[in-house]
Amino acid sequence: MVKMDNKGMKKGIVIIATLTIVLSAIAFSSVPVGAGTLTITDDFGRTVTIHGVPERIISLSPTNTEILFAIGAGDRVVGVTEYCNYPEEAKEREKIGGVTTVSIEKVVSLQPDLVLGDELNGKETFERLEELGITIVGLNPENISEILDDIMLVGRITGEEKNASSLVKAMNRRIEEIKNKTSDVKRPKVAHITWHDPIWVAGSGTVQDEMIEIAGGENAFSDIKDWGTVSLEKFIDRNPEVIIVSVGHGVAEMAPYEYILNEERLKVVDAVKNERVYTINADIASRAGPRIVDATETVHGYLSEFRTPMPSATPETSGFEAVLAIIVLLAVVYLSGRTNRF
Incomplete structure (x- = not known):
C-alpha cells in the first residue's frame, strides 16, 4: 500500500474537489457546446x-x-x-x-x-x-x-x-x-417630398410609400420606383390633395416647406389651395427603425378629414326614414281632404 503524507493528501483532495466541480458544471449545464x-x-x-x-x-x-x-x-x-x-x-x-x-x-x-x-x-x-x-x-x-x-x-x-x-x-x-381605421375610407392623393430644388419625391417601393398606404392615402407618385425627382410641371399635373414635407435637414430644414407654400405656380395645386401641406420630422420619417410607426401615425392624423366611409350603393337609413315620413304626411293630408268633403 502506498502511503501519503498529510501534504499529499491535501493536494489530492483539492484536485478531486476541482475535478468534481468541473464535471458537475459540464453535466448539469443547460448550455450545449457551441451555444455561444x-x-x-x-x-x-x-x-x-x-x-x-x-x-x-x-x-x-x-x-x-x-x-x-x-x-x-x-x-x-x-x-x-x-x-x-x-x-x-x-x-x-x-x-x-x-x-x-x-x-x-x-x-x-x-x-x-x-x-x-x-x-x-x-x-x-x-x-x-x-x-x-x-x-x-x-x-x-x-x-x-x-x-x-x-x-x-x-x-x-x-x-x-x-x-x-x-x-x-x-x-x-x-x-x-x-389599418382597421383606413380599410374603407376615401383615399386622397398624397405626395411626400424631402427636397424642393429639384422636387424629390417618394415613389413605390419606399417605406414612405407604404406609410402613405397604411395611413389611408394613395401615393401620387407611385409610378416612380424608389426615390426620384420630378419637374414642377409634373408635380402640378399630379395635383396632390395632401403634401407631406420632411423637414429637419440642418440650416435649410424648413426650406422645402416654405417653397411649397410660397411658390406662386403651386397655388393651383389642391393641397396648397386647401391648406393641406404638412411637415413631418425627417428623422422619424426616414429612419427605418422603431419610430417609423410614429411617422405613420402622424401621416394618419393629417389624413383624418378624409376618413369618411365610401358612398354606399344602398340608401342611408336616415334618408329612407325621411322619405317615408313625407309619404305618410301626404297621405294624411289627402285623406283629411277627402273626409272634409262629406
Whole structure:
C-alpha cells in the first residue's frame, strides 16, 4: 500500500474537489457546446458568425442606434455616428465619424465585438473591418415588414430577443389599429417630398410609400420606383390633395416647406389651395427603425378629414326614414281632404 503524507493528501483532495466541480458544471449545464456561437445572414446576404453575447457594440447609422437603445442594448453601445441624436443617451457615446465617413481607426480603438453597419457606410468600410477581424452585421430594410425583422435580428445577436419581441408586437398592434381605421375610407392623393430644388419625391417601393398606404392615402407618385425627382410641371399635373414635407435637414430644414407654400405656380395645386401641406420630422420619417410607426401615425392624423366611409350603393337609413315620413304626411293630408268633403 502506498502511503501519503498529510501534504499529499491535501493536494489530492483539492484536485478531486476541482475535478468534481468541473464535471458537475459540464453535466448539469443547460448550455450545449457551441451555444455561444450564432451564425446569421444579414440584409446583404453575408453570412456572419457572432461569438458570445456582444458587450461592446458600435452603430454606424442613426437607425441602428435607435434599434439598439429601443431593445435595451443601449448600455453596451460604445460608439455611434455624428448623426445619432436619438435617444438623448446616444449623444453621450464616442463618435466614430459620419455615416459615409466612418473612421476605421476610431472603430478599432474602441475594441468592439460587434458593429452594426448600413448600406451608406459603403462596401469598403465593411471589407476593411472584416480584414481587421471585426464582426460587422449589415442592416438594410426596404419596408416595414423588414424593419420588424431587423429589430428581431438585432435582438437575437445582442441577447435581447425578449425585448425585441415585445417591441415588434407593440409596433404591429399600432399598425393594425391604423389599418382597421383606413380599410374603407376615401383615399386622397398624397405626395411626400424631402427636397424642393429639384422636387424629390417618394415613389413605390419606399417605406414612405407604404406609410402613405397604411395611413389611408394613395401615393401620387407611385409610378416612380424608389426615390426620384420630378419637374414642377409634373408635380402640378399630379395635383396632390395632401403634401407631406420632411423637414429637419440642418440650416435649410424648413426650406422645402416654405417653397411649397410660397411658390406662386403651386397655388393651383389642391393641397396648397386647401391648406393641406404638412411637415413631418425627417428623422422619424426616414429612419427605418422603431419610430417609423410614429411617422405613420402622424401621416394618419393629417389624413383624418378624409376618413369618411365610401358612398354606399344602398340608401342611408336616415334618408329612407325621411322619405317615408313625407309619404305618410301626404297621405294624411289627402285623406283629411277627402273626409272634409262629406
